[in-house]
Amino acid sequence: MILFPVPIGCEDLCRSLPGWNLQQLEGCRHFIVEEIRTARRFLRHAGYRHPLDEDFFYLLNEHTASSWRSGTGTADFESWIARIGDGEDVGVLSEAGLPCVADPGALAVKWAHEHNVEVVPLVGPSSLMLALMASGLDGQNFVFNGYLPVDAAQRAKRIHELERRMRSEHQTQLFIEAPYRNNQLLDALCSLLQSETRLCVACDLTLPSQLIRTLPAGRWKSERSKTDLHKRNTVFLFGE
Amino acid sequence: MILFPVPIGCEDLCRSLPGWNLQQLEGCRHFIVEEIRTARRFLRHAGYRHPLDEDFFYLLNEHTASSWRSGTGTADFESWIARIGDGEDVGVLSEAGLPCVADPGALAVKWAHEHNVEVVPLVGPSSLMLALMASGLDGQNFVFNGYLPVDAAQRAKRIHELERRMRSEHQTQLFIEAPYRNNQLLDALCSLLQSETRLCVACDLTLPSQLIRTLPAGRWKSERSKTDLHKRNTVFLFGE
Numbered sequence: 001m002i003l004f005p006v007p008i009g010c011e012d013l014c015r016s017l018p019g020w021n022l023q024q025l026e027g028c029r030h031f032i033v034e035e036i037r038t039a040r041r042f043l044r045h046a047g048y049r050h051p052l053d054e055d056f057f058y059l060l061n062e063h064t065a066s067s068w069r070s071g072t073g074t075a076d077f078e079s080w081i082a083r084i085g086d087g088e089d090v091g092v093l094s095e096a097g098l099p100c101v102a103d104p105g106a107l108a109v110k111w112a113h114e115h116n117v118e119v120v121p122l123v124g125p126s127s128l129m130l131a132l133m134a135s136g137l138d139g140q141n142f143v144f145n146g147y148l149p150v151d152a153a154q155r156a157k158r159i160h161e162l163e164r165r166m167r168s169e170h171q172t173q174l175f176i177e178a179p180y181r182n183n184q185l186l187d188a189l190c191s192l193l194q195s196e197t198r199l200c201v202a203c204d205l206t207l208p209s210q211l212i213r214t215l216p217a218g219r220w221k222s223e224r225s226k227t228d229l230h231k232r233n234t235v236f237l238f239g240e
Numbered sequence: 241m242i243l244f245p246v247p248i249g250c251e252d253l254c255r256s257l258p259g260w261n262l263q264q265l266e267g268c269r270h271f272i273v274e275e276i277r278t279a280r281r282f283l284r285h286a287g288y289r290h291p292l293d294e295d296f297f298y299l300l301n302e303h304t305a306s307s308w309r310s311g312t313g314t315a316d317f318e319s320w321i322a323r324i325g326d327g328e329d330v331g332v333l334s335e336a337g338l339p340c341v342a343d344p345g346a347l348a349v350k351w352a353h354e355h356n357v358e359v360v361p362l363v364g365p366s367s368l369m370l371a372l373m374a375s376g377l378d379g380q381n382f383v384f385n386g387y388l389p390v391d392a393a394q395r396a397k398r399i400h401e402l403e404r405r406m407r408s409e410h411q412t413q414l415f416i417e418a419p420y421r422n423n424q425l426l427d428a429l430c431s432l433l434q435s436e437t438r439l440c441v442a443c444d445l446t447l448p449s450q451l452i453r454t455l456p457a458g459r460w461k462s463e464r465s466k467t468d469l470h471k472r473n474t475v476f477l478f479g480e
Contacts (some may be wrong), residue, residue: 003373012260016363020255098369101379110376113454121374123365123446129338133243134361137403139341143383143411171383185368206363214353 001090001112002028002104005124006042008096008233009207013046016125016206022046028085028091032108039093056080056118065104070207077111098126098231102146102176109206127191127235128174131202133213135172137239142172148185155185159192163238172239182229185236190224193217195236203229241330242268243345243360245319247362248473249334249447253286256446262286263265268326268331270296272348279333293468296320305344309422314341317351336364336473337447342416367475368414371442374452375412377473377479382412388425395425399432403478406437422469425476433457433478440477 002024006018025048033039036057043052060068060081063183068077084090092099094107099105112119145162149155162173177185189199195218203211209232215223217238242264247256265288273279276297283292298320300308308317324330332339333350339345350408352359372379385402389395402413417425429439435458441453449472455463 008292014258015260016258018254018256019259020252098373100373100376101369103379105373106379109374110454113376119374119376119452120450121370121445121452123370125363126366126369129303129341129366129369130361130363133345134342134349134359135342136346136353136359136402139338139343139346141384141388143384144382171252205361208362212359212361214350 001092001109001117003099003109003119004094005098005122005126006094006096006146007125007206008127014152015047018123019126021122022048024089025091028089029054030058030088030090031088032058032060032092032105034059034061034093034095034104038095042093043153054082060104060108062104065107068107079179081111088223097128098124101126101128102144102193125206127202127205127233129216130205131200131212131235131237132172132174135200135237135239136214137172137198137237138170138202139168139172142174142239145173145175147177148175149183150214152188156192159189163193163197166239170240172237174235174237176235179229179231179233182232182234186220186224186227189236189238190217195219197238198240200239201227201229202235202237203232205233205235241332241349241357241359243339243349243359243361244317244334245333245338245362245366246334246336247365247446248367257286258363261362262288262355262366265331266290268329269294270298270330272298272300272332272345274299274301274333274335274344278335282333288417295349296324298342302344308347314455319479321351337368338364340463341366341368342384355383367442367445367473370445371440371452371475372412372476374412374442375440375477375479376454377412377438377440377477378410379412381410382479385413385415387417388415390421392428395428396432397453399429403433403437410480412477414475414477416475419469419471419473422472422474426460426464426467426469429476429478430457430460435459436479439467440479441467442475442477443472445473445475 040052092105096102148158166173197217199217200214280292299309332345334343406413437457439457439460442452
């Protein structure tokens, strides 16, 4: 089972994928994907030469993942994977970034370990790691918290909790938001964080519009109006 | 300031770096590095064509990092960086993996943000992310804890703390160990973790000797004797 990262956007693939990944794709006829249409688009863009109509795609997304996880939909996956010949490679394609990181692909890898199938992860773009590298915040101890609560009061409570943990455990905090709520989250962070806490916004990573900015939260207040994050893929980080 | 990942080992670079990274190297004459000898070795291996004797290397390692951090050695760095012409690129080279992730390079990036210098992180191999992808453990919420305490009693206490947090916060726990103590740490994890906790050992990532295995801690006990981690670069992970 080979885990293929997929770049965000359509820039030249040599910017974000090793050439080796594209060679490995050529050997795969069976793919576990989150959405078939975007998977086919990536394969064409990557110069994959095998006719896509002869390939096999297994859909693993929120819907199939939950039935698989609850045990009710296992038969479908088991019967599909049983049809794959011994020694044939199965590719797991992410929708964007690394498969299995904030993505349902982890269930396929869990299955592989339970059935003693070798798992091969390939190098590729991770918005979380690009953001962490470029933030100037401490990369010795960090946590990815996924999404914060949507409710404003609960979100404020959570931000305060994470800031306490940042100080008591010297731990850099990473999280993401639904892209249409990014500006509201930045406003909330500006008003809730202590003014000396360093806040990084890392936006459109690997794209020409890439923006990476780290400032003390107190200084973000004046920069806030110049920065529009609406509907842009953004990683938020704060640290000491 | 361009952040260049450096692969572990000497395998073919096309396996772990985008071709774009090697093109970007060509434009750099100034490098911030952890050790000059290994940086020069990487540059030669990467086919860098400029004569290395004409390049400038600034050492940023544990020793210079601590003097820099404490403010006593700032002048050296400031005077070096002041000599770099406007618009000239400065590369930050990691010793292995991603710069600034478990690496002192973050101080250089912090300086860049404070002086409004653009930071460009490049895609490359991260043993932490390759291990997380390939572990089959939850990648929606995870923490990298760095090293555990060396003292056995304190280490046991810390492992129990992390396991509690894993369950209460559904958080996958990642950590590393000095390579010559890996086997002892695996023994400790086998005996301390609850038997159903899934433990992943990810070893020699991207090398031909790569080993990635996830089993419930209770089952690791019987596999333990077949697995020698001594002096092999290893990421340890556990999760639900």
